[in-house]
Amino acid sequence: MSFRDRLSFDAARGEYLDSGIRYMMIRPDALMGILHELPEESRPAVLEAMARSITKAGGKSAAAYRDMGAAEADALLGVIAATAPELGWGVWSFARSADGLTLTVANAPFPAGHGPAPAPVCAPIRGMLGAIGPMVLGGPVVVSETGCAACGAAHCSFTIAPA
Numbered sequence: 722m723s724f725r726d727r728l729s730f731d732a733a734r735g736e737y738l739d740s741g742i743r744y745m746m747i748r749p750d751a752l753m754g755i756l757h758e759l760p761e762e763s764r765p766a767v768l769e770a771m772a773r774s775i776t777k778a779g780g781k782s783a784a785a786y787r788d789m790g791a792a793e794a795d796a797l798l799g800v801i802a803a804t805a806p807e808l809g810w811g812v813w814s815f816a817r818s819a820d821g822l823t824l825t826v827a828n829a830p831f832p833a834g835h836g837p838a839p840a841p842v843c844a845p846i847r848g849m850l851g852a853i854g855p856m857v858l859g860g861p862v863v864v865s866e867t868g869c870a871a872c873g874a875a876h877c878s879f880t881i882a883p884a
Contacts, residue, residue: 724807740785744808749834753842756835768844775848783853794857798822801853810846811877821858821882824850832871841869843877854881 727739737744756764783797791800798815805813811829815822826846835842847864854862861884868874 724804739782740789742782742785746809749809749830751834753831753834753836756842765840768842772844772848772851775845776851779849780852783849783856787856797853797856801849818880818882821862821880822854824879824881826877826879829870829877832869832877835871837873838869838871840872841866841877842871843869843879846877846879850879850881857881858883860884 724739728744729738730736731738737746756767759767783801786800786804787797789800791797802813802815805811805826809830810826812827814825814827816825824846826843829843829846831843831845832838843866847866850864851862854864858881863882863884865880865882866877867880868876868878870877
C-alpha cells in the first residue's frame with residue numbers, strides 16, 4: 722500500500738497521519754528560507770541540526786515501514802524510494818556500490834526551496850539516510866552529499882557507507 726493510500730486526514734483535528742505518525746505540509750521555500758534569515762556562519766550548524774533531527778524522527782518512520790512488511794533491506798529501500806516522491810521529496814533512485822549505497826535524487830525540494838548555494842543543502846535527505854543506513858547495511862554509517870542541485874549539479878547525490 723502506498724504512502725498516499727495509508728495517509729489519513731482528520732479534519733476535526735487538523736492532522737494527517739500514517740500509522741499513527743503525524744505529517745504536515747510546508748512549502749520548501751518557507752522551510753529552507755529559515756537559513757536565509759540567519760547569519761551565514763550559523764547556517765551549517767542549522768543544517769547539521771536538521772539532519773540529526775530527521776535521523777531521529779525518520780528512523781521512526783523507517784521502523785514503521787519495516788514493521789509493515791519491508792524487513793528485508795531491498796524491500797525497505799523500495800518503500801523509501803516509493804514514499805519519497807509521495808512526500809514531495811523528489812524521485813529517489815538507490816543503487817548498491819562496492820562499499821555501501823548510492824542515492825540519486827531528481828527534483829529534490831530542498832535546493833528548489835533554498836536557491837543557489839555554495840555548499841549542499843539537502844540535510845533532511847542526509848538525515849533520512851542516516852536513519853535507514855544502519856537498517857540496510859547492518860551497522861553505523863557515514864552519509865555524504867556528493868552533489869547538490871543548489872550548487873549547480875543536475876541532481877542531488879549521496880553515498881551511504883559503513884562507518
